[in-house]
Amino acid sequence: MIASLLIANRGEIACRVIRTARRLGIRTIAVYSDADAKALHVRMADEAVHIGPSPARDSYLVGDKIIEAAKSTAAEAIHPGYGFLSENADFAQAVIDAGLIWVGPKPDSIRAMGLKDAAKTLMANAGVPVTPGYHGEDQSPAVLKMEAQAIGYPVLIKAVAGGGGKGMRRVDEAGQFDDALDSCKREAASSFGDDRVLIEKYVLSPRHIEVQVFGDSHGNVVHLFERDCSLQRRHQKVIEEAPAPGMDAETRAAVCGAAVRAAQAVNYEGAGTIEFIADASEGLRADRIWFMEMNTRLQVEHPVTEEITGQDLVEWQLRAASGEKLPRTQDELSINGHAIEARLYAEDPAKGFLPSVGKLDHFDLGTEGRIETGVEEGDSISSFYDPMIAKLIGDGGDREEAIGELASILADVEVWPVRTNAGFLLNCLLDDDFGDARIDTGFIERKLDDLVPQSEPDEATWRGAAAVALAADEDEELFSSLAGFRLNAAPRVSVALGRAGQFRTVSTNAGEIAEVSGFRDDERVVIFGEGNADEFALASRGAGTTHGLHDGEIEAPMPGKVTAVEVSQGEIVAKGQRLLTLEAMKMEHALTAPFDGTVAELPATVGAQVKEGQLLVRIDDEPANG
The missing domain is CATH 3.30.470.20 (ATP-grasp fold, B domain)
Structure with a gap:
């Protein structure tokens, strides 16, 4: 058996490999970038080696650094996890040529x-x-489009070297093909360094x-x-x-x-x-x-x-x-038996599933089922890597029992201020069609409006927030920190709470709120339920302000890189027209015009690294002069 193992990865898979290696008596070595200096996999390993700056291309994707780390720590083998260099044949060969054991094919x-x-x-x-399709060497757009026509729409454009959903576009008609091909090839080149594609028949009821x-x-x-x-x-x-x-x-x-x-x-x-x-x-x-x-x-x-x-x-x-x-x-x-896994992502379904980054001030995934994660409370979610923060697994004697266990796990997820998709995942599980196994790959797209949790809290959530605020008033010392708690709300009268700068008086009593989970600090109340997290401002601690975008000002919704600018200053644009493309957390995000107007400002440039909230383009609703 291997005696020492370097894990050439990060996050939950690195932690997963370390646990098994430890059980088998194998010494483990972690590698880490600047962003991961205090990461959980680093803390868990017997030894850890710094391999470079935060971007993966400068650290986790640099095979020479990983092999050198293995040699310097006398590691006998390298486990690549998944993603990064796990399917890189040249890296696998380099590991073998260095006299190390490659844990893989x-x-x-x-x-x-x-x-x-x-x-x-x-x-x-x-x-x-x-599957029927075109896998030829000729990559000219004209030939690819002709082959798509011959196969018959809908078709799927896929990166030849792709994986993980990257470099993949469905095309339903010929008029969509050119734009989809450009976007697919651009994403493929960015993700894999290879922009070649193949065309496949898109199966209409696919599983x-x-x-x-x-x-x-x-x-x-x-x-x-x-x-x-x-x-x-x-x-x-x-x-x-x-x-x-x-x-x-x-x-x-x-x-x-x-x-x-x-x-x-x-x-x-x-x-x-x-x-x-x-x-x-x-x-x-x-x-x-x-x-x-x-x-x-x-x-x-x-x-x-x-x-x-x-x-x-x-x-x-x-x-x-x-x-x-x-x-x-x-x-x-x-x-x-049966088992079901849900991928908990750091993203906000209410905002188009935009990635959410920041410190995990409150992080509680409960104790039920099987939890695979690479973070703990106090850790941070970085914009440099994939937004998956945990895998939640429920199992049972049959499918219905497994669904029930996973639903219970998701309902109790408590994460703040980073947003997650837990409520969305719970809605998927509880959908009648999912329960009856009437599923295919278009399930989520068809039902998206019903599956995404409402962005505005219902009355029960307002009353729950009031219960947390009122109970906290009874013991200020207990609730002065961000520690979570559960309470049975005592009968009280009312409290003033706000959202988006608008305040209202909310009444609550123990009969309406049997149990609430949440916390309160000096400025806000946060409550959890059904996988969701809702924040309310406390009127007595300051009314707060809104910080929404001014009409027409398109700001970066997250840190990222501008990969395409598709308009020019002074250009007239239509509502919904694509303005530019932002690449963040390994995904492309299209930013579109909020209304008909004219491009008044365009500070964004292709290749620019931008910060969250940075102005990228401003659209004026007035027509251009002349």
Whole structure:
């Protein structure tokens, strides 16, 4: 068994790997950037090495620095986690050439599956069904558009070197193709350094089914059954579960058998995932499931597979990398119960899911279920990395029980002042169609208005805030800090509370508010419920001010980089017209005109790094002179 391990990653996956390594008696070494100097994975590891500035391109994506850190600490092996360099074949080879153990598949396997077009050809030759599409070398816009027309709309433009939902655009008609292609290629170049794309037929009732596979150096390959990852937003997974609801034994045997053939075709070793797209218009059927791609690494959603199989997949990785045979044969693996995972993101659903950054003054994810996180109360969420702050996993004897456990976990999430999507996730779980497994990858988009929590609190929330404020008045010393608490609200009369500069008198009593969770400080009241957090100003401590944007002033909603400016000063624009594109937290965000008008100011320039609240463009509702 490996004796010492460097984890070339950060956040919850680094913490996850450290826990298993510690249980196996393996010494762990963390690496960290400037932004992560005090991060949880750094505190958990036996040793930690600084590898550079905060941007990933200057730290976590610099293979030479990571290999040097491994050598300087006498690490025997490197575990890449997921993301960053985990599917970089050149880095894997460099690790091996440095005399270190690479905890992952052979570099040749990564290369074989790393480019989606070549991988599809390889899979077709191995007898694995593939989605109809264009995977050719000619990347001219005219040819790509012609191929899309031949395939038939809707189509999906995908980055050849893509992953994680980056560099992917759905196009419903020819008139949308050019803009979608430009945006896709720009994002692909930024994320992967490769702007080549492929075109696929877009399945209208798609479900995203993936199979966990594992191989060792002795020629053994097994599957650990399937997961359903159909609940997605902007092609990024939001909720995943195992096993896939509605999957019968015949279809499971077909899709899992295809996954094993796919892994065998590239002599696969270690953890991998074969991803399929299913046409679920008539339920899951073996003849309507096609190969999409292979992820040659551990997946974010691996905990749900662990929960239903009772296996530790990180331990499997470490044993396989150590030259051991797989811990279980195919006949020794079985499905037991059901598990569902929700990805808790630092983002604000009420503001178009914009990322939310800052210090976690209050952070409580409860004690139920399985929690995978890389932060603790007092840590900060940075704009430099992915906004996922935790994975919340519920399990049970069946799907209904697993949904119930995860819903309970989400309802009790308490995070402030960083915003999260917990309330949105809870609404997804409690939707009748989700409960009945009537799901596909368009589920969230179709129901978005119903799933996003209301931005304005209801009457019960106002009364809850009043209960917190009144109870706090009875014991100022107890509630002088940001420590959370739970209380049974005593009967009181009223209190003045405000939001957005508007104040009102709110009455409350114990009968209306049986239990409230929240805190109060000198200026505000914050209460939690159903995964949401609401803030109210205290009139007695100052009325506060509004700080909304002036009409027409488009400010940066978060720190980021301007990647495209699509208007010029003096130009007449229409309401909803794209003005510029801001890249932040690995995603592109389009900023549009709030009304018809003229571009009066345009301080934004392509390539500029901007701060939150920085003026990017100002639109005047008056026509330009002349």
